Amino acid sequence: MNPVVQLADVRRSYGGKRNRVTALDGVSAGFARATFTAVMGPSGSGKSTFLHCAAGLDRPTSGTVTLEDQDLGALSEVELTRLRRDRVGFVFQAFNLMPALTVQDNITLPLRLARRRANPKLVAQVIDQVGLGERRKHLPAQLSGGQQQRVAIARALVTRPAVLFADEPTGALDTRTARDVLGLLRRSVGEAGQTVVMVTHDPVAASYADRVVFLADGRLVGELLAPTAEAVAERMTHLGAWAERTAAGAH
Incomplete structure (x- = not known):
């Protein structure tokens, strides 16, 4: 099966x-399709740049990114904006809701x-x-933080995107609320066939994914399938030590 999103030899320099x-x-x-991937790495490893390039928010310096076999590099800014709006969902640490709109109106805003036209049945379902x-x-303002993040996830899902990118979606939530939100993302993959790519620094959050890919110094340095929080934490500890050693070696 063709991947929904494919990065090939992507470089990004500033x-x-x-x-x-x-x-x-x-x-x-x-x-x-229908997989849940967590992206992890030490601070400064390139996680956010990876997400931004994969989602078409940032253009790579070289290499290609394809979304459903569409080369993003071949698109104009207008076409890229349209593709992101129609085929990509975003969930961030900040909920970015419109304070004057109801839950339902916030969710249907992308449509x-x-x-x-918002399909009432689909909106109710989401x-x-x-x-x-x-x-x-x-x-x-009448909702808890966890409920606001659920509104943000529903808003990302309502367009039925090819892929949902989440950047530290549980970063602002307490542990129990974070578990609810991660369970929701997990179910969207298992029950609705959604594809989810999530950047996180939390091994527990990563354990909800099917696999974890690890970045260090802008390179992919390994992956874990069927991850446990313990296995992810151990790998991150090694990566942190490795990153410190290479940084020390560079000085």
């Missing part, structure tokens, strides 16, 4: 010749922006899927 920083250094990775059926008329 700055000029003298102060060039290489955030991604020849990364190749694929994400199959309105795309001038697409709202129930995230457990907010009783709160559809509430404003964000």
Whole structure:
């Protein structure tokens, strides 16, 4: 099966010749349909750049990113914006909800922006899927942090995206609420066939994924299948020590 998202030898550098920083250094990775992948690595390993390039928010310096066999590098800014709006869902640590809109209106906002008719049945299904059926008329200020993040996930799912990218989605939540949100992402993969790629620094969050890919110094340096929190934590400890050693060696 073709991956939904494929990165091939992706490099991303910033700055000029003298102060060039290489955030991604020849990364190749694929994400199959209906899978949940966590992306981990020490601070400064290139996780956010990886996510931004994979999602078409940032253009690689070289290499290719394809989404459903569409080469993102071949698209104009307008085409890329349209593709992100129609085929990509985003969930961030900050919930980014519109305070004056109800739960339901926040969730259907991407459809309105795309001038697409909201299918009432589908909207109701997504709202129930995230457990907010009783709160559809509430404003964000009337919700807990976990409920607000569920609104953000529903908003990402309502367009039925090819892939949902999540950047530290549980970073602002307490442990129990984080478990609820991760369980919701897990179910969207298992029950709705959603593809999820999540950047996280939390081994427990990563244990909800089917696999974890590890980045260090802008390179992919390994992966774990059927990860446990303990195995992820151990791998991260080794990576942290390795990153410190290579940094010391570079000085």
